Ligand SMILES: Nc1ncnc2c1ncn2[C@@H]1O[C@H](COP(=O)(O)OP(=O)(O)O)[C@@H](O)[C@H]1O
């Protein structure tokens with residue numbers, strides 16, 4: 001039986017492992033955390049640190065192919081191992097996408113649209129360059145950030161001065177990037193999948209709403225004109241080609257209304273400016289929606305690529321709109337528990353329409369921690385969203401299990 005290694009055992013690893021198993025192969029998990037959600041679903045999981053090269057080497061040597069389910073695995077840990085197992089997407093892709101400075105430089109040098117930014121190695125470099133951007137500005141860590149972690153929003157110059165005067169406490173570790181805050185009309189994402197045999201597929205465009213920098217809801221299809229959808233898909237395809245991704249890639253976009261004097265680095269389309277925000281060379285939270293909404297989901301697409309099973313172009317499974325809503329630990333806390341098992345789902349019985357719910361089996365609920373998600377469907381985007389939010393509200397207003 002083919003053995004596929006997954007570096008990282010979070011919910012993305014868990015859902016990918018299930019897809020691999022459903023294609024008749026075995027999934028193996030490597031994650032420092034013994035309670036990693038994916039470990040529950042596989043026969044073999046190894047728990048060792050990302051710095052432990054010997055364990056990484058041994059793990060990868062057992063696998064026919066490997067992939068990663070998050071991009072913050074230190075590139076240096078993987079670059080000098082002696083195993084000969086193919087890792088997809090390649091380590092070059094990982095190196096670029098795990099570092100915001102490298103990612104922006106990739107966009108710039110390949111003439112893909114990007115948010116105006118500069119890189120700073122220290123406070124004085126920040127001060128020297130800050131006038132290149134207009135406020136508000138966001139300072140971001142170059143590595144290790146996710147769900148808005150390692151980001152500081154600066155409304156104006158005064159904020160900036162205050163923050164740099166206590167840089168050690170108030171800023172992420174240097175080097176950082178300073179980035180123009182975009183007046184967002186909409187955020188969308190687009191997943192592409194390319195196989196080693198040259199097959200290329202693109203998923204429908206997803207419309208994403210973030211709350212506190214964490215993805216809150218995703219709707220598919222995005223409520224944008226067809227020609228804007230095509231433009232987004234084409235930019236995502238170009239980026240996937242230029243990065244040389246074999247595997248899957250999620251490209252996150254910002255869309256703003258075009259303004260006079262708008263950024264030169266934007267892709268100008270009709271009344272809109274488009275920017276690529278960032279890439280994830282792996283299944284993506286917004287792509288959970290493909291589980292119910294598409295003829296091929298993001299996990300199955302990657303599993304097929306890993307196992308040399310032909311891809312098929314995904315299309316929407318039925319007319320109308322789907323909405324995915326994340327279930328964060330805050331819901332558990334509102335129910336009165338931090339115990340992952342104690343979530344009370346009784347009120348789901350009141351929902352008169354079909355929906356899908358997936359829980360990740362995490363033991364501890366924390367504020368902002370992704371614990372599960374649900375997906376609804378309706379004829380209109382607004383109705384699909386209202387349904388998903390109604391179900392989520394019902395969960396919030398329920399006392400936890402005793
Ligand atoms: N330059 C920006 N302008 C406006 N909003 C931003 C900007 N950068 C980040 N955000 C908001 O914060 C969210 C998370 O930021 P992102 O750069 O995607 O980091 P993460 O790696 O945490 O996902 C974005 O999806 C967006 O909602």
Ligand SMILES: [Mg+2]
Nearest residue numbers: 147252277278
């Ligand atoms: Mg992001």
